[in-house]
Amino acid sequence: MSETENETPEPSPPEQSDLDYKINLLFPGVVVRKDLVKAVKGNAIVPTYVLEYLLGQYAASDDEATIQAGIDTVRKILAEHYVHRSESELVKSTIKERGRHRVIDKVAVTLNEKADVYEAEFANLGIRGVVVDSPVIKAHPKLLVGGVWCICDIEYFHSDDQRVVPWILGSIKPIQLSKFDVEQYLEARRGFNTEEWIDLLLQSIGFNPAMFSRRGKFFQLVRLIPFVERNYNLVELGPKGTGKSHIFSEFSPHGMLISGGEVTVPKLFVNNSNGRIGLVGYWDVVAFDEFAGKKKRTDRALVDIMKNYMANKSFSRGVETLGAEASMVFVGNTSHTVPYMLKNADLFDELPEAYHDPAYLDRLHCYIPGWEVDIIRGEMFSDGYGFVVDYIAEVLKSMRSQDYSDRYQQHFTLSPDISTRDRDGIHKTFSGLMKILYPGGEATKEEIEEILRFAIEGRKRVKDQILRIDSTMAEVKFGYLDTAGTWHVVATLEETEYPTYYHRGRKEEENEPEEPPTDTDPLSGGATSAGATSTDKPAEPEPEPELFQGHRDYQEGQRGVSFDSLLVPYLRGATEITIVDPYVRMFHQARNLMELVEGIARGKEPADEVTLKLVTVENQDGPEKAQRQLEYLLQIKKSAGVLGIVFDVELVDPTAIHDRSITTNTGWKILLGRGLDIFQRMADSPFDLATKYQKYRELKGFGITYLRETSE
Template sequence: MTLQEKIMRSFLGKVVRKDLAFLVKGGLPVPTYVLEYLLGQYCASDDQQAIEMGIEKVKEVIRNNYVNRADAEVVKGKTRENGRYRIIDKVTVTLNEKNDEYQATFANLGLSGVPIGIQYVTQNPKLLSGNGVWCIITIGYIPGEDVKVRWEIQTLKPIQISNIDLQDYISQRRCFTTEEWIDFLMHTVGLNPDKMNRREKFITLARLLPHIENNYNFVELGPKGTGKSHVFQELSPYGVLVSGGDVTSPRLFVSMAGKKENIGLVGYWDVVAWDEFEQQKGRNVDAVLIDTMQNYLANKSFNRGKGTHEASASMAFVGNTKHTVPYMLKNSHLFESIPTSFIKGAFLDRIHLYNPGWEIRTLKKNSFSKGYGLITDYIAAVLHELRNLDLTDKLKDYAKFDGSLSERDHLAIRKTFSGMVKLLYPDGNMTDQEAYELIDFAAESRKRVKDQLYLIDETFRNEPAIFKYELLKQHGEIKTVDTLERISNNIDEVVEETSDEAEETPSAEESNDNATSANNAEPAAETPKTKRKRIADTRQKTLSFRMGQTGVTYEKLFAPYLANAKEIVVEDPYIRAPWQVKNLMEFITMLIDTRESVEGLKIKLYTSEEEEKIPELIDRLDDIKDDLVEYGIEFDYTFRDFHDRAITTDDGWRIVPGRGLDIYEKYSPYSVASSRQARRKCKEFSVDYVRVDGASRGIDLRKATDVENIVRE
């Protein structure tokens, strides 16, 4: 059964094909959740004819009931002639104290001061938030003389699901594998999961954390066009997206109307997202806002007016970066683009997660889902209900973090872990490996914040946090966590490079030999000191690389171990597709570029056969064979059935790359990455380097007790 079939079977009536909203929307400034609410009523089917009929019905509803500002007077006229009219519009309510009544304002219809019944306000308090709520309203017209207000609200229904069966949603999780569930959520947020790797999916879904966790403090900065604000603007009627430059303390927290205190946005919404949260020339941020914000982010409360107020709204700050990550790491810090007033330790230390938006590719036409996902209004209601569930305590069953972490570090990791569990494993059924995957993500997300605090506020350097933890489910194993951008931009710490400028430290044996020679030799005239060429590091070890890591090349992985070999055997069952043959050629080209000589070098390839591709593959490998003759390389190949991958040399090395030569994720042929391996993103893999003598080349790696484990996580 395909994923799409599982989705339709498990959530029939609650799903919609995610591309339909774009087909209907056109240029209308209507949130996606409004359109999907209607599509869910008419198009929740996999029958193409029913879908087409449903789309026409939705278009008819939009055409007849959605109020376009240009047609406001036409709608008013129809209401007068018919006595009533059903419309779709955004409604905002205020209290008119003089008349002691609530009054509604219609964003597109242009009406204000329209009396609205108390029951509507009581049932839907967000109407009072100042940002408006999309509703389906039946508005009436009262004719005659001496009528004070001619407009009346006869019915009003916010466009959102009134109730859901949360347990039914949770119970359906068992019908999906973890990979399927993640892809299902990706379809639900409107993106194509086939265009992202697992890490990119985690980063994308992390944008839902403010929706599922109370008082969650989230930051994402990255290039334009990566969908940073999409889930905050389009996903949920429980969240509000505001322009970062337009936020004021009264609007956000409490405004004063005489002696009355009116709660601001944090009192009405689950999430308040600041869009375009970057430095804007000519705009200064109110100091009172920052102080109030700091208190709220830390304590869930704020002092305004006469008392202390509490709220559960999460804060999300999304904005664009000015420079590339390598530039920021070298010249400034990762918060450089946000308003200067916020770049201080007291504020940034309260951030629970810094989402690396630069790891998400710019969204293109094929980046969006064309499959079925949950109606956004339904998933928004699910996330809203799951806010009441606190799973932060579960982390202590899996990990014990180093004592150097502050309480804010611990809280941030626990809240991120809790939110990700509710997103991916709402039924609580996850393996230890899956739990540690979430812990690593949570710890890395917080470490990204802490690393920048050391650069911004020197007081944090006095008590540095060591981000490592004990795996309580794995016999006390210790794991160290680092951010991917630090690893990718400091690759020398992971893969030791050869360097002509660094002098090699002699081994103990070399030191003793040199000392003996020095004692027996006659004093020599002083000679100028010259730098000795570094001897390549060729130790037995294991190296591990993370998904999405950059800076990894064949030269760094293999060149030191293959420099002196006269015969090299490459065993890789997956040299079939064009890009895999290209990998082989890049490997051989690396040998030509890095060795002093390849004259007389023999390279033997073992790969598995795929019957329908054999003729084409033979032609490609023969072309390689003919080309290498010119370089003095003898190349040969053999087909056989096997699975393990290895590179073996005649001078005693066996290198076992877990993925063979296929270590890179897919990249565009029209990108810098196509010609620069260091610019490519890696798949997750490891490489074992084992020294074997001539009599035991077939050594079992599991029995190699002297292999040094050098793993950079």
């Protein structure tokens, strides 16, 4: 057998965080260090849940000696029992010579009607016709549809009868958890706050939560909803490389990922010639990969049956109507930017023509904006602890029969404008996220509101695009009322970023609020006023527009905002500026400050001098980091001096700072909700425009208030 697995270097044990300690304490035996999968995988082409099933048996511990012994055991099991296709003849020889041998392989079973027996086919071993007893099929019906990874004992007995297959199935055990304790799961959940629980789930998926914004974490969690919610219809379209299909192929033994072009009515729903039920009858989730593509050929009959199934959870077999619980997921790649799609078509434009149909699209409960999901990079993978995926898959499956969709109604009421289908979509997304995040139902009003807003946005993205395709449909006001009667509007992020394109051809809202400041494209050299052309004579310079006063909020994940639009106009003409911000400690925070210094320098006359004072707090994480902070600030002081800006720093006690703000001697006071740290983490690649231009960076959610002091 191949020993290449043993060539993978040992993973060095990462420093265990407080969260990892708590995870091992409250979920002993069902969590595993996530970097171990790479350590044991080698060249074994098996799903993650298969490897973690084995790791869960032998390495579910935080004791380093136990982990290393478990890795060695799993490697040995893979080396001796996993079947590589290139070595199938060697494995068959081993079975023949020994008489019996254990293998790990994907097994699919079919019914041989002529012989009235079930027969198994082993994908990698390359043998077929192996007789399977009926009790095995009754216990594991998924063997009949798509195949299941199993640990099997295969025996060999040759017969002179050429019709007799020499391979005999001694035993078969599908690789999935047999049972778990629901009460223990719910009790242990109470030991985590919401932030810790979200991070545990992110680590269970395999990602490092520190690399994701809260909004980015929620997109990953929405991908789990089809596993916990029956008949949930989800679509995600976005750029390549964002991990859209990973969860549906690797995360759970209850999900089936198929190529969008490989599905047929008999395979998906029912084969009328023999009455055999298709994938939706056996799998919790059926995901269609590579679903996008305008020119893809589609089966109209399949589209019609799918529409009926997505709406009514049923399909027909001749005169008989059958029901199923499988959730449907559609993932595909987009080839254009969001503003391009909004300007020229809609956000469903990449779908095959037969699916670009309001009747089909209206069945979708949620649209994940894949363009907001980061392209997967190496540093985004976790080396912390997370659930053995087979365990969390069983947890999610066990909750599919529960309904949490009404848990918001004691605090909030949906808009009466919202139709039954819109309401169903919102309810299903809300219910799914509640079951994932708060399985015991204990959630505060603020936590419930966060989930409700996210659920409304996911359905609004679907409905708004349908309205662009079918203008006869009535417009909907998406939002909710709280118990005080206050109306809360919900908007999609692309609606906030590109209002001109988003509302193209739509009725304008009366008394539409003033748009937040955004930048022109730095690559285009600035914006051109409406009606102007490059041959127009230069117009007289217009007076400076009056600066906005009041409060504005910016959404997490929003783009198109920079210091040049947000702050610099308010600082022009000032000769004394004071910034109060306790968090100018780390490299990216110091970089933000330096970028503001650059903006101030561009906005002043070269001969003018500006005094800039920073009031901040010394880094409390040790002398080494405090020294590094001072080095950053000294470098800024040196660079600012060259630009005609006298930069000074005052370090104060943390309790002395109450509000983060900027004040000028021209009378402006700007209250900064997050200080200058408003941008999310970037890849720091020299080839990423966001590294150079702030307007291409994603924001953290924050508020800002502009106040102007009037002189007596």
